[in-house]
Amino acid sequence: MKNQDLVDYLKYCSVCQFCQLRYLKARGNEYQNKQEYFDRVNVDYEEEIDWTGDPANKKKRQNVCPTCLGLFSEEFKEQLLQSIENTDIDKYECDGIVVAISIPIVLQLRQLSMWYALLDKFGDNINLDRAPDVSLKEAIKLILNPTICERLNKSYDISNGLMLTINLSHSEEQEGVSQLEKLNSLVYPRKKGQKSEQISRSLIEKKYTPLRVSSELFKNAFVVPPSIPTESLKFDSVSLIGPSTYVAGRYRKLSRKLSHTPWVLNGERVMDDSIEEIIIRNIAHYFCDDQKKVNFMSSGREDVDVRCLGAGRPFVLEIPNAFRSSLSSALAREMEENIDVSQKVSVRDIQIVKREELIHIKMGEEQKRKCYRALCQIGNIVTVDILKRLDFQNGFEIQQKTPIRVLHRRPLHTRPRTVYSLKPSVCRQNKNLIILDIVTQAGTYIKELVHGEFGRTVPSVASLIGQHIDIIALDVVEIDLDWPPSVCTL
Amino acid sequence: MPTEPEDPLEPYYYNHVPEIIGGIDVPSITEEWVENYPSVVDRFFTRYYYIKESPEPAPYQVLFHSNRVCLICLAPEHPAIKDGIKSFTFDIGNTDRSKNTVKGKGKKGGMVLQHDSTLAILTSEQNKAYKIPSCVQSKLVEVNTAWVEAPKQLETAGEGEGYVAIVLPKPEDCENIKRSLLTQAQYKEKWTAIQMNAAQKLANESNVAKTEQKSAQTEQKSAPVEKQNE
16 A cells, blocks of 8 residues: 555545544654655645635635544634633643643544545555554644644643643534444443443444454444534633642641641531641632642641640641642741731741652651650659659550540550650649650550550550559640751741 | 758759740640649540349449440449459350450441440359449440459449440430430439438348347247237
8 A cells, every 4th residue: 555545545535634644654743844744655745725814725625624523723723722822821820731632432433434444445454453543642642732832832741730621522423422322232232231331432442443343334333434524623611720739838736726627516616727727728829719629638636635836747738720839938938927827826847849748748647756745643742753663765665545535436456556755854833743755656645645544555654653643735846757848947 | 051951853843945936935834734633534524324223233334425435334332342343254154245346447346235235244252243234225345354354453443444344325326325324413312312222121121120039039028018019
C-alpha cells in the first residue's frame, strides 16, 4: 500500500488533512508542518484553503471531516480557545495546565468505521487488531494541547497544572450509542444473570476491533466508510479545576476549651469553634473559594482541655482546586497575625509544601516522641521518696488498654508503649501538687498513664508511688518532629 | 548559731519558665489547680445502683460513663465486702466470662448480657455465694480478671478500681436502662429501708427467740401464766 493511495482514498472519503496525517502515523510536530511530512512520505501536498476566509472558496472545503467531526479544524480550535478564555482562568495563578477533552462515543465509532473501510480497500495491509491511525487521544495531545498552551502562555504540567476539562457533544451521539447497544447485544450476548454492560469508551477500545467483530455485523449497524456528517462537534462545557495546594505550619493551642475539629453531639455543637476552623478560615480563602473542601491534617491531636505549647504541632491544609500555589512570606506572616487575634490558637512557620512531604505528618503522628507537662495532685504532702520514685531518666514499658473514654468508638486493645522519661517537681505553694515532665512514645494516653485508670494502664504513675494520684491539667510541650522547617522572620 | 534545717524538697521545686506565644504570656500550668477537684468517677461517670433481692439483698454499682460505657462494680455496702471475699470466678457454670473476646470498633463477638445475666460468682468468707448480675442489658467488653487471682484486694479497691466488668449498652437502650436502675438518692433510701427491715426482722427474730426462751423459762416455772399471755 502506497501512502499516496491511502491519502487518495482518505481524500475520496473527504477526510481532513489532520486526519490524513493521523492515518500516515504522524506522531510528532508533523502536525505543525504538514507539507514537510507529506513530502517526506511521498504524498502530494495540496494546501487546504481556509474556508473561513474567502466565501468563494467555501464550496471547495465545506464538509465536516467524517473521522474527527471537525475536532482539528481551524474553526473548532478558535472556538475552543475562545471558550477557554471566557472562563475565569485568569483567577488561577499558575504556570502549568492539563487538558482533558472528553470526546463523544460517536467519534470513536467513526474511527472504527474508517478502519473497516480501509480493510475493504487495502485488505491485508491493514492490521486487524491494532488501529491504523494515531488515536484521537494522542492526536489531541499533539495538535490541540500545544495550541492551547501557546495561546494561554502556559506550560503543560501533568502533575501540578490547572486542569481544563472540556466536554464535547455531537448531534449523532444518541443514535450512535443506541446502534452500538444493539450491536453489542448481538456480538456479546448477555449471559443469564449477567448485568447489561454499560456502553463506554473503554468498552469500545477493548472489545471493538475488526478481529473481534466481523465486518458484516459492524456494517449492519454503521455506515462504512463513515458518511460526511452534517454537523460538527459542539462544546458542552469547559470547567477548570485548580491543582491542590498544601499549606503547612505549626499550631500552638492556648485554650483549654477548644476542640481539635468541630465537636458535634446529637446534631448540636458542643463548642462553637475549633482549631481546624480557626486555621482554615484564616488561610483557605486566600487559595480557594470553597473552604468546605479543605482538608486539615495534623501530626496527632490533643484533647479539648490540653494546651499545646512550645514550637507547636505540625499541620497541613490540603486545598483542592486552589487558584494559588505560591505564598509570599509577608502574607504568611499576615495570616499568622490574623490567627493570633483568636487568642486561642497561634500558628507559626506557615509555608507551601510539596505533596510528597505530607509523609512527615503521618510519621510524626505514629513514630515521634512527645513531651508533656502534667499537673498532678496527691492526697497528702509530697515527700522526697515519692519524687525519687518518679524520677526516671531511662525509659520503661507500660501496657495500656484502650481508655474507657474512647472505648465506645475504638477497638479494645492492650498496647505496649514506652515512657522514655519522667521528671517530677513539686509546687512550692501547694505541696500536694506534682508537676511531671513526661516523654513518651506517640500514641500514649497521658491522663491514663498518670491515674492508671482503675488498673487498666500498668504500670502507671499511681502504681509507681503506690497511692492515688489524679491529673488536673496537661500541656503538650514538644513534638519531636523537625517539619515543616522553621521560617525565619526578620 | 543553729541554722534552719534545709528543706529536702528544695531541689524539686517547680520553676515556671515564662513563654510568650502569639503575644500572650502563657500562664503557668500550676494556675490550673482548683480546690475540691472532683475525682475521675465524679468527672466522667454517673453512679447508678442495682439491688439483687435474692437469695439475700446485695447491692451493685453501675458507673455510667458519659459515652455510655458502663463499669459494673460491687456497691460499697455489698455484704461480701464486710464479710471478706474468699474466691472469685468468671466461670459461671455453663460459660466462662473470662473467655469473652471483642473485635473491632463494634465490639463484635462480645457476650450478650441481660440485666440479670450472671457476670461472675464470688464467695464470701462465710461461704455465701453471690452471683454478680450484669445490671445492664449490654454487650460484654472486658472483665477484670485481677480478682480471680487476688480476691482479697477487691475488699479494699477504691471506687471504680473494683470494677468487675466493662459493658457497652446500645445507644437506644441507655435511657431505659438508666430509668430501670436506682439513682444515688433512690439507692440510699432503698438500701437504708432494706437494712432497717433486715434489722427489724433480726430484732423480731431475736425477740421471738427471746420470748420463746423466756416463755420456755416461764413455762418451766409456771405454765399457766404463759397461757394468759397468749
